[in-house]
Amino acid sequence: MSQKHYDYIIVGNGLAGLQLALAFTKDSYFNHKSIALIDASSKTENDKTWSFWEQNDSTFSHLAYQYWQHATIFVDNQKISLNLKPYTYKSIRAIDFYTEAKAQLNQQENITFLVETVTSVKENNIVEVTTETNNYTAKHVFDSRIPNAFFKDKKATTLIQHFKGWIIKTEDDVFNEDSFTMMDYRLKDNNQTTFMYVLPHTKNKALIEFTYFTENTVKSNHYDTYLKQYISEYLNINNYKIIETEIGKIPMTTFNFEPFNTSKITKIGTAGGWVKGSTGYSFKL
Ligand SMILES: Cc1cc2nc3c(=O)[nH]c(=O)nc-3n(C[C@H](O)[C@H](O)[C@H](O)COP(=O)(O)OP(=O)(O)OC[C@H]3O[C@@H](n4cnc5c(N)ncnc54)[C@H](O)[C@@H]3O)c2cc1C
CATH class of the missing domain: 3.30.9.10 (D-Amino Acid Oxidase, subunit A, domain 2)
Structure with a gap:
């Protein structure tokens, strides 16, 4: 087992993890900071389609394989056609986002991708990240694993x-x-x-x-x-x-994800409570 230290570790190369890493590359503060992205998957297959509403184009709008300015709804079996202006509904295949994000991140010498399953993230003076094969330490960890407490919770709706x-x-x-x-x-x-x-x-x-x-x-x-x-x-x-x-x-859910953040561990994406409880939408570019 090796033990390596990084300034920052991002657990999960999904939507939140990759977007966070891309944001780091745009801030000179992180230019010389070592950053590891750890994911159990190499993210080389399409695992989902993200659909989202936009008024104008944003950073990854060009990846949308299709967009719609009209929609059909059925009310009491009656078909109604809607003009969605000023909104457009767009769909992106996750693989297109992963591929483009990884291509941009691979150009950075301070960023390392590791394909490993994380088994624990523990905070002491430093944060210790254990995977099935290695141990790592970091000053700060951004973690997209959903806390186990969420699955056991009986109080939240x-x-x-x-x-x-x-x-x-x-x-x-x-x-x-x-x-x-x-x-x-x-x-x-x-x-x-x-x-x-x-x-x-x-x-x-x-x-x-x-x-x-x-x-x-x-x-x-x-x-x-x-x-x-x-x-x-x-x-x-x-x-x-x-x-x-x-x-x-x-x-x-109304589950409170906030207490799972500490001064050295930040939960991100779904695990950070960023999915809108009323709709399940969280995708934003
Ligand atoms: C099939 C599907 C379709 C969706 N469609 C939409 C949509 O159309 N519009 C919308 O707004 N939202 C949608 N969502 C909701 C939300 O936008 C997505 O789930 C989004 O991917 C959440 O981003 P995330 O980074 O939190 O999680 P993810 O993108 O799932 O990334 C989490 C990453 O963490 C990794 N990981 C997890 N556990 C470990 C571990 N122990 N060790 C290492 N790596 C680990 C996973 O492999 C994964 O790559 C959809 C969700 C799903 C599941």
Whole structure:
């Protein structure tokens, strides 16, 4: 086991960790500080799609593979088309963000990427970070691991926004790529809060996603039943191929993440409580 010291360690090369590291590169204070980014994953695969609202372009808007200025909603089975101006709804594939962020960070000599699973972060005079293979120390650690206390907590109000999405390719041109379907509540799993999103990429390719806001999650094949039904009965599509699958869960909670910060450990991203409890949205560039 080696023991190496860094000025700063960022645990997690996800959305929050990479954005933080990029912010460091723009501040001359950090030019000569040693920074390690540790993640269990090498982040070389697409693990999610981030969708978000913007009025104007921001740093990574150019990575958006699609954006929409029109949306469709269904109210009492009536189809309503909305002009979203001045807002635009945009989608970014996480892999495009990881690739671009890592390319920028790899140009910095003071930044090191380590692919290791962190098992503990302990604060003494200095912060000790233990991984499955090594020990590290740092003056300050930014940690994107969700505290275990969150999963055991019984006091906070917590709903889980959990979902499964299929990117499908159809034989015919069936989608209008200028407009996406927002929270279509017509297809229900009993009395639970469930809705479908349709985010067209092209005329014959779209992400169809079935989402729950509930206390418990469901098995992966449970979402499939509703995705199949929606595609055939609501979109009237019979010939399609599933080319990618996305599955995820996001805490929507009143849990207080603040006490897990100390003078030397800062929790970031979802672990820092930055997901908006009412919507599950946190993506911001
Ligand atoms: C599938 C999915 C889709 C989402 N879509 C949207 C969206 O459309 N719009 C929106 O606003 N929000 C969305 N969210 C919510 C939120 O924006 C994302 O979860 C976002 O990625 C949170 O950023 P983060 O840095 O906190 O976590 P992550 O991006 O998940 O990064 C955490 C990183 O920590 C690493 N890690 C965890 N534990 C360890 C460990 N022990 N050792 C080493 N590394 C570790 C993980 O490998 C991961 O890379 C989505 C979430 C999911 C799961």
